[in-house]
Amino acid sequence: MQKLLVTGASGFLGWHVCQLANLNWEVYGTFWTNSIEIPHTKMLKVNLTDFQELQQIFSEIQPVAVIHTAAQSQPNYCQNHPEETYATNVIVSHNIAGLCADHYIPCVFTSTDLVFDGLNSPYRETDPVCPVNKYGEQKVMAELGMLERYPLTAVCRMPLMFGAATPTATSFIQPFIQTLKEGKELKLFTDEFRTPVSANTAAKGLLLALEKVQGIIHLGGKERISRYDFGRLLVEILQLPTTGLKACLQQDVKMSAPRPSDVSLDSSQAFALGYQPLSLESEVAELIGK
Template identity: 60%
Template sequence: MKKLLVTGASGFLGWHLCQLAQSQWQLYGTYHTHPSEVPGVTLLPLDLTDYQAIKQVMQTVQPDAVLHIAALSSPNACQSDPDLSYRINVVASWELAGLCAEAGIPCVFTSSEQVFDGLNPPYRETDPVCPINRYGEHKVAAEVGMQERCPGVVICRMPLMFGAAPTASSFIQPWIKMLRAGQSINLFTDEIRNPVSGMDAAQGIFLALANVKGIIHLGGIERLSRYQLGCILAEVLQLPIDQLNPCRQADVQMAAPRPPDASLNSELAYSLGYQPKGFKDAILALQAEL
């Protein structure tokens, strides 16, 4: 079996990718702060700010392909510590792309909907990037530098993701916990996303690995506000909807500004066979695990 290296394998998306790939790849994964066991994966510690450590992992594994998933992915954390964000999200991505190019192997990078300002959705792959926060800026810089260093790199721009993984939570787990505890939640009515489940996202990434060079969008089929997402979640799991408080982004002070509607136009991915479920159907399928 060919060897696949997944950075951030114990993270939410990394875990889903490893579950999907086990039957077809010999799997190696890296972790930094979450050394959770991932069945079927040989896990290696890696500090992405250490180039020699990245090079050593590549030499040790000698992979046939790399999925670079690991990132400092909280926009607020990136805004608060831009130097760390730059070293992890930009420099490490450039270095991995360069090493993949030297080895002559495919490299897939997960970018973000946050490369757009959210004023002219839904965004196509060819639309000009226009980030409004540091995380988005650094994803843009990573995209550009990786394409320069590894012209065949596959860049998957990812939407908001949800699901159930034993090693990491998604945005819905805190909501479920609060609702079950009888607590109220403030959810934005003016922040629109087109979310996908972790497993659908993983399937899209492998589809891109097999069929794409350059940029592809892997957004979901619905454009929903966070408040709408909360209402659907509460309905499916029979949790109290009256504990959901609609509010606006301006009502909550955050370190990083957020695009109002960063929905992705994913027609290219759909034409290749990408078929993400709608939010309600995906939650229904995950109900037992939630």
């Protein structure tokens, strides 16, 4: 089997990519702080911000393709630590695109729906970017620099993702479910809209992009939904108590990073290529085994 390098394999999305990719690839996954084992994946401790170390990994493994999921993806953390996260989110991404260009191999990059300001959804690939926080700004800089260095890069803008907990990460639904099961109050925004997908669907999209995409593609789901309505869906499917679920507005919660109100993605280009997210109800039911 051919060799695939997945950066950030210990992260939520990277872990799901490795689980799926190792069916058809010899997978090498990088981690830095969280050492984990993934079946059929060779895990490597790599400081991606050290260019010589990164170069060495490419030389030693000689991958035929790269999926770059490693990032500091917490908007509030990026807002408060802009220099540290710039190195991870921007410089590392540029360097990976450069190395993929040097070896002339496919490169897939995971960007975000937060490159948009939330005022003109649903967003197509050709719509102008206008991020409202540092994380979104860093992803825009990463996109531009990667495509400049290597125009064949597949820049995949990812939506809000949910899924099974990994050894080192949970998605937003695990704490949601735990809070509701304990009968505690869970406040969710009625005025923040996304097009979510499960991490498993997202991983399928990234592997599809590896084969078929050059340039920017959106890998959102088929349904636009608010955080609050997503919470209601969980309550319904899991038959949880509804008493703790409360509606609130973005302005009710103080956060370091500003948040756009509606970054729903138009992913019809990806759908035409064979990317097929299920309905949210089906995705959630499948996840919890219902």
